[in-house]
Amino acid sequence: MLQPAQQIVVDIYADESEFSRTVLAELKRLEIARRIKVKPFTAWRANKALVHPTIVISATDVAELHKSLRFPQQLLIVPKALANGIWQRWQGDTIAWPESVEVLFKRLQLMAHGFNTARQLNAVRDSLIWHTQRVEREHELVEHIFRNALSRNFTHYKHIRTLLTPASKFNGDLCLIAPGHLGNLYVLMADFTGHGLAPATGALPLSQAFFAMADRSVSVAEMVIEFNYRLNRLLPSDMFCACFLLELSANGEWLTYWNGGMPPALVFGSDGIVKHRLTAQHMALGVLTVEEFDSQVATIRTTKDDAIALFTDGVIEMLSQKREFLGMDALEDLIQTYPKRDDFNTLISELENFRGNQPLHDDLSLAILECRPTGLVRQQHDGEVEALPFTFTTELQADELKRIDVITAVLGIIGRLPTLHGHRTTIYLLLAEVFNNALEHGLLGLDSRMKNDPEGFAYYYQLRIERLQELESGSISIAVRYDHAQNYLHFTVRNSGRKWEAPALPAIDTTHKPYGRGLDLLQKLAHDLRWQNQGREVSFGYQLTAG
Structure with missing residues (x-):
């Protein structure tokens, strides 16, 4: 007083x-x-x-x-x-x-x-006036910086619809869209802890990294590694960033994604029926160190009639006038009722009607992307030095397998190939599949059938970590050959572990299995896929000029 x-x-x-x-x-x-x-x-x-x-x-x-x-x-x-x-x-x-x-x-x-x-x-009034004017000026500066940082956001892309509603002046959610070099499309939906100015500041380094890496057609896995590295160093210990990152191929038929701590994205058909729920299988960004972080991505096949709904927890945790949560089931019902592009405004109106006059308690973000051919023009790269033919071979022992992100390191070596733009995600997926098979089945003796139930899935990866840390012998060699005349890459991965029975080609039924999708991807995207030496050696080719 x-x-x-x-x-x-x-x-x-x-x-x-x-x-x-x-x-x-x-x-x-x-x-x-x-x-x-x-x-x-x-x-x-x-x-x-x-x-x-x-x-x-x-x-x-x-x-x-x-x-x-x-x-x-x-x-x-x-x-x-x-x-x-x-x-x-x-x-x-x-x-x-x-x-x-x-x-x-x-x-x-x-x-x-x-x-x-x-x-x-x-005196208090004058101090408050001065403080208010200073805060308003700082907010104007921050808003200006945000506008510039997000000026490249490809929000006018014709096959995406978005709803971004902050709970306060600044948005702790982030929706970024960027075209790739081969007509592919990157979409990021992120949700920082809390809402307001503090979490919104995390949008600056994340958006800068996203657009810079999209310019270089970096793979989804490489992107999230860099995002996590930056945010782990930047954010305080009580703050993190849930994130869903996807890449849609130019023909709209392949969707590669990484989900860290976000609600499951919903892939649905033209009838609104949900085909896939892309649940989170990773920790949010900024929580784990570089050594602990898991960048493993997943890929699904889509059709031109499919769409994917990305949203933050502010949508499903939105309160009604009766202070009841919306929930996942109600959101899926709304999507099934209003699945078409022209229904989006009606869908938003239904969400607003549900909320009524109840104030927002969290930022609310929703994006629906149609999995159509993007129609984006393939970008030309001028002034790049023509690549020479080369052969690269490395053999990794147990100690190196424990501490090196092998796939990212290999891509870093071959990443300067001029024609690699737009192919990084696909090559990452293919190489990661054969490398992980060599490591998990060859050296660590893991069985994918353990993934048949949710507890077994978690146990599989916990066992992978434990056995890798205990690994004392064994090696994996990777050979890469680039044919300059054919613009063709050839990969060979060998391991010194136990034999592994390769699945019969060409048919692999992964419809109802939580494993095997990587092998399905290998069969569809790789050339001349071969297993030799009782499954200890895998080789495949990749045509860089392929659409």
Whole structure:
């Protein structure tokens, strides 16, 4: 609570009347302050800023006394004959002289207390005004930076519809879209912890990395590795970023994704029936160190009639007027009811009707991407140095397999090939599949059938971590050959572990299995796929000029 400071100075403005001299003499005799500064009445102004508690003494009713006071906490002393008339116009306190000593002292104390309180409140008000103006200016600067950072966002892409509604001035959610070099498309949906300015600042480094890596047609796996590295170093320990990142092929038939801590994305057909729920199988960005982070991606086949709905938890946790959550089932029902492109505004209206006047408690973001051929023009790369034919071979021992991100390292070596633009994700997927088979089945002795139930799936990867840490012997060699004339890459991966029975080609049924999709992808996208030496050696080719 505000407390008045002890007064040591009182300003007194007095006219030259005998009344004023009498009152002034009495005030000095009573020692109302340690120091009294007497000033002529003509120097007093109603709108004048006061420095000390102020007493005004006047024997006449002058026009200046009727004006609005800047500080109403002033004491006016007038003869009793003038008191009634002035009381109706004077905005401060008034004493009709003469007055008893006790009443006089109380009135002086009230005047001093009121003055000090008003002065402190005005100081607080001025401080708040200054602070508010400074915050508004800083917000304007941050908004300007955000606009520039997101100016490249490809939100006008014709096959995507978005709803981005922040719970406060700044959005802790992020939806980024960028075209790739071969007509492919990248889409990122992210949700930082909390909402407002603090989580929104994480959008800056994430968006910069996203657009820079999309320009280089970096694979989804490489992207999330870089995102996690940056955010792990940048964010405080109590803050992280849930993220869903996808790449859609130019023909709209392949969708590669990574889901870290986000609600399951929904892949649905033209009838609204959900075909796939792309659930999170990774931790959010910024939580794990580089060594702990898992960048493994998944790929599904899509058709031109499919669409994928990406959303943050603000959508399914939206509250109704009855304070009930929307939930996943209700959202799927809405998507099934309004699956078409032209239904999007109606879908949004239904969400708004559900919420009613209930305020948002979290940022709300929804994007629906149609899995159609993108229609994006393949970008040309001028001024790139023509690549030479080469052969690259490496053999990795147990110690190196524990600490090196092998696939990213290999892609980094061959990544300067001019024609590799737009193929990085596919090559990453193919190479990661054969390498992981060599490591998990050859050296670590894991069986994919363990993934048949959710508990077994988690146990499989926990066992993978444990056995890799305990691995003391064994090796994996990777050979890459580039045929300059044919613009063709050939890969061979060998391991020194146990034999592995390769699946019969060409048919692999992965419809109802949580494993085997990588092998299906190998059969569809790789050339001349061969297993040799009882499954210990796998070779395949890849045509870089393929659409």
